Amino acid sequence: MGIMYTQKISNDLYLLAEKAGPAVVTMWLAIGSKNAALIDAGFGITGTLRKLVQKITELPVVHLVTHCDPDHAGGSAQFDDIHMSSLDGDLQQTSLNFKKRVHDLSVAAGDNPLVKLYLQLKMTKAESFDFTDIQDGETFELGGASLKAFAFPGHTKGSMCFVNEAGGYAVTGDSIVARDAAILGDRRCPPLTVYRDSLRRFLDKGYGRLTIYIGHSLTPLDRDIPAQLIAACDEVLGGGTSNDLPFNSPFAADRHTPQAYEHCHDKGCIRYLRENLTQWQDK
Ligand SMILES: [Zn+2]
Structure with missing residues (x-):
């Protein structure tokens, strides 16, 4: 599998990615004069992310996690200085479960036994990692550049974006x-109103x-999409859902996973739970 992808965006920003078939998971390496910051760590499919980062920079690396899903934090344990919202701490138990990661990736690859064997041999195995909590507004100084954490509850309770205003970019994980x-569309998610307010x-x-x-x-994202996502949320919250179709995730943990529905406003689409519009389901 030709999996790891590297693209130099500028002297101080690299895009790294895991490519598995049509699926892409991105990671972002921001480089200052004193430190580097790696945002997200993918599934950890090859187990080689740390080596790849060290080939690009010899600086100390602070690792920032947008949220604790297996495709963003699966490889995180390769790093020492990890920062993530403690609101996502509970997700480690399911997200980092090695068997489940192998299973989900194998499903995505069409149940190929060779893929399964590769993952069992190579993928980052750690099922937990220690991390420092991130606060909204916290700044990570890299020397001549900085990343500011922006709390974006919605996809998960502890979802974080990282913003380099001087550098002109934001990394949003799965928030947008x-x-x-x-x-x-999961019980772990804050109500839709919270996501709308984050946007x-x-x-x-x-x-x-x-x-x-x-x-x-x-x-990069089409700049129209954030406003369209707000419009999609407002339409659902206003009851305009009669045409929304149910969406079944291939990664649903079991048949008790609640039924999500999909609603789009132009290119801005959301999958939501009808019972999770304004009230917390799972604190
Ligand atoms: Zn993701």
């Missing part, structure tokens, strides 16, 4: 998505003008 829908706050800060890098695309 292109093509597919924003995934808000509004993001745009109110002026971050909509930045280049927005997202979790599953090698190209």
Whole structure:
């Protein structure tokens, strides 16, 4: 499998990615004069991410996690100085479960036994890691550059974006998505109103003008999408859901996974739970 992908965006920003078939998981390496910051760590499919980062920079690396899903934090344990919202700490138990990661990736690869064997041999095995909690507004100084954490509850309770205003970009993980829908259809997710307010706050800060890098695309986000996601949320919250179709995730843990529905406003699509619009389901 030709899996790891590297692209130099500028002297101080690299895009790394795991490519498994049509699926792409992005990671971002920001480089200052004193430190580097790696945002997200993919599934950890090859187990070689740390070596890859060390080939690009010899600087100490702070590792920032947008959220604790297996495709963003699976490889995190390769690093020492890990920062993630403690609100996502509970997700480690399921997200980092090695058997489940192998299973989910094998399903995505069409149940290929060779893929399964490769993953069992190579993929980062750690099922937990220690981390330092991230606060909204916290700044990570890299020397001549900095990344500011922006809390974006919605996809998970502890989802974080990392913003380099001087550098003109924001890395949003799965908080904002292109093509597919924003995934808000799980009991772990805050109510839809919370996600809508996160989007509004993001745009109110002026971050909509930045280049927005997202979790599953090698190209920046269409700048129209955040406002369209807000419109999609408002339509659902206003009851305009009669045409929404059920969406079944291939990664659903079991048949008790609640039924999500999909709603789109132009290119801004969300998957949501009808019982999770304004009230917390699972604190
Ligand atoms: Zn993801």
